[in-house]
Amino acid sequence: MKTNTTVFDEKTQVKIDRLTAQYKDKSLSRSERQEVLRELNHVRYAADPRPSISLRKQTVYEAVIWFLDTIVFGCITFAKNEMNEGLGNVFSLVLFTAMMITVLFVVAAERKYKKEPDDELSLKSKKRASELAMLTMLIILAAVGWAVFTVMEKTFALNTDNWLGLFCTGVFLYSFLDKLFFLMIEGKDAQEEE
Numbered sequence: 672m673k674t675n676t677t678v679f680d681e682k683t684q685v686k687i688d689r690l691t692a693q694y695k696d697k698s699l700s701r702s703e704r705q706e707v708l709r710e711l712n713h714v715r716y717a718a719d720p721r722p723s724i725s726l727r728k729q730t731v732y733e734a735v736i737w738f739l740d741t742i743v744f745g746c747i748t749f750a751k752n753e754m755n756e757g758l759g760n761v762f763s764l765v766l767f768t769a770m771m772i773t774v775l776f777v778v779a780a781e782r783k784y785k786k787e788p789d790d791e792l793s794l795k796s797k798k799r800a801s802e803l804a805m806l807t808m809l810i811i812l813a814a815v816g817w818a819v820f821t822v823m824e825k826t827f828a829l830n831t832d833n834w835l836g837l838f839c840t841g842v843f844l845y846s847f848l849d850k851l852f853f854l855m856i857e858g859k860d861a862q863e864e865e
Contacts, residue, residue, distance in 0.1 A: 679715075679718045680718070683714065683718045686714055687711065687714055687715065687718075690707055690710055690711040690714065691711065693707045694707045694708050694711060709788065709789070712788040712789075713788050716785055716786075716787065716788050719785040721783065721784055721785045722783070722784055722785070723784060723785050723786075723787055724781070724784035724785070724786060724787065725787055726786075726787045726789070726793055726857075727854065727857060729781065729784075729786055729787070730850050730853055730854055730857075731850075731854065732777050732780070732781050733846075733850050734847055734850035734851055734854065735773075735777055736773075736774050736777055736778075737843050737844075737846040737847035737850060738847045739770045739773055739774065740770065740774070740839075740843040740846075740847075741840060741843040741844045741847050742770075743766050743767055743770040744836055744839045744840045744843055745840045745844075746766060747766070747767070747836060748833060748836030748837055748839075748840055793857070796853055796856045796857050797849075797853055799852070799856055800849050800850075800852035800853035800855075800856055801849055803848070803852045804845050804846075804848035804849040804851075804852050805845065807848050807852075808841065808844050808845045808848055811844065812841060812844070
């Protein structure tokens, strides 16, 4: 079985060990430790022999995974009663299996590449994307909840399964929106630079 461990030359390994020890040093401030971590990631990235994948392409892969997860868990959570009638359980199983196969395929394809470390601009873009994603997720969940309970007049029991389904759907939706907004912000920043 092939593992994903990378063997570095002696000089690089010494530098990685030194930076790792620095990062674990609790006497450093948080910002100093983050700077050491960024340097450590750059050293590992430069020494990794695999072909590189851009941050944008990596984000697209992750957005696909989170989108599929959101759709599957949202369908399973909100349409559970309809899915339990007739072929509902089979549909749920097929949907979940298709999602897992797709996720495994995307993860396997992504592992062939080394991931580009974040720079200052991408860190700022990720922070802005996270803020927008949280606000948008809350608006979407409120709108869906309003539509389900008032317009469609559905009942929804808050048992353990439904709480777990709602939590997973919310987390996956947030993660998808975070990646989507990051792609939009990065694209806008790239156009402004040109």
